[in-house]
Amino acid sequence: xxxxxxxxxxxxxxxxxxxxxxxxxxxxxxxxxxxxxxxxxxxxxxxxxxxxxxxxxxxxxxxxxxxxxxxxxxxxxxxxxxxxxxxxxxxxxxxxxxxxxxxxxxxxxxxxxx
Amino acid sequence: xxxxxxxxxxxxxxxxxxxxxxxxxxxxxxxxxxxxxxxxxxxxxxxxxxxxxxxxxxxxxxxxxxxxxxxxxxxxxxxxxxxxxxxx
Numbered sequence: 493x494x495x496x497x498x499x500x501x502x503x504x505x506x507x508x509x510x511x512x513x514x515x516x517x518x519x520x521x522x523x524x525x526x527x528x529x530x531x532x533x534x535x536x537x538x539x540x541x542x543x544x545x546x547x548x549x550x551x552x553x554x555x556x557x558x559x560x561x562x563x564x565x566x567x568x569x570x571x572x573x574x575x576x577x578x579x580x581x582x583x584x585x586x587x588x589x590x591x592x593x594x595x596x597x598x599x600x601x602x603x604x605x606x
Numbered sequence: 607x608x609x610x611x612x613x614x615x616x617x618x619x620x621x622x623x624x625x626x627x628x629x630x631x632x633x634x635x636x637x638x639x640x641x642x643x644x645x646x647x648x649x650x651x652x653x654x655x656x657x658x659x660x661x662x663x664x665x666x667x668x669x670x671x672x673x674x675x676x677x678x679x680x681x682x683x684x685x686x687x688x689x690x691x692x693x694x
Contacts, residue, residue, distance in 0.1 A: 494607060498607075498610060501610075502614075504651075505617055505618070508618065508621055508647075508648065508651075509617075509621060511644070512621045512624050512625050512644070515624075515625050515628050515640065515641065515644060516625075516627065516628065521636050521637055521640075524628070524637065524640060525640055528640055532644070532647050535647070536647055536650075536651065539651055539654075540651075540654070543654055543655075543658065546607070547663060555664060559663055559664055559667055562667045562668070562671065563654070563667060565671070566650070566654075566667070566670060566671050566674055569671075569675075570647065570650075570674060573674070573678040574647070576678075576682075577678060577681040577682060577685070580681065580682050580685040580686075581636060581639060581640065581643075581681065581684070581685045583685070583689075584636070584685040584686070584688060585634075585636045587689055587691065588636075588688070588689055589691070590634065590636065
């Protein structure tokens with residue numbers, strides 16, 4: 493069971509690393525937010541699944557099962573909260589007048605509409 | 607397995623250090639928010655891993671649950687606070 497848990501944890505760390513690469517390398521705010529929003533959510537859920545599997549591997553007592561349920565609860569909370577936070581920041585940025593990056597510098601749409 | 611958790615925590619700390627570049631040099635204020643907000647999920651993961659290293663996971667899991675609630679609320683408040691029409 494600990495081999496499977498280690499694989500899950502390594503997968504979560506990999507998705508965190510892709511999020512950091514996206515934050516550092518992408519050209520504008522919206523693409524950076526896309527990288528970190530998705531990579532973070534999947535990484536957290538994988539890492540917490542692996543950790544709760546590892547916790548169950550040391551025996552099925554009541555305390556162990558309770559801690560594993562709490563770990564999965566944190567995962568479910570992040571699965572709901574992280575996209576919500578991403579959406580709130582993106583909406584704030586768009587309402588402040590930040591426009592998506594294009595290669596030739598032309599705006600992709602006419603905003604605010606006349 | 608404790609050494610494995612230690613290595614994973616060190617890697618996550620290194621990722622926090624890289625993402626702080628965007629928090630310091632970000633061109634807009636929203637880049638700074640995501641650069642610092644990236645720390646929240648990593649710090650929560652490091653808290654759970656530290657709980658497994660010290661074998662006190664029953665205590666640390668509550669701390670990380672409270673920390674993730676705080677992160678969510680603070681991100682929403684930042685997004686509301688910096689929203690200003692035509693600021694950029």
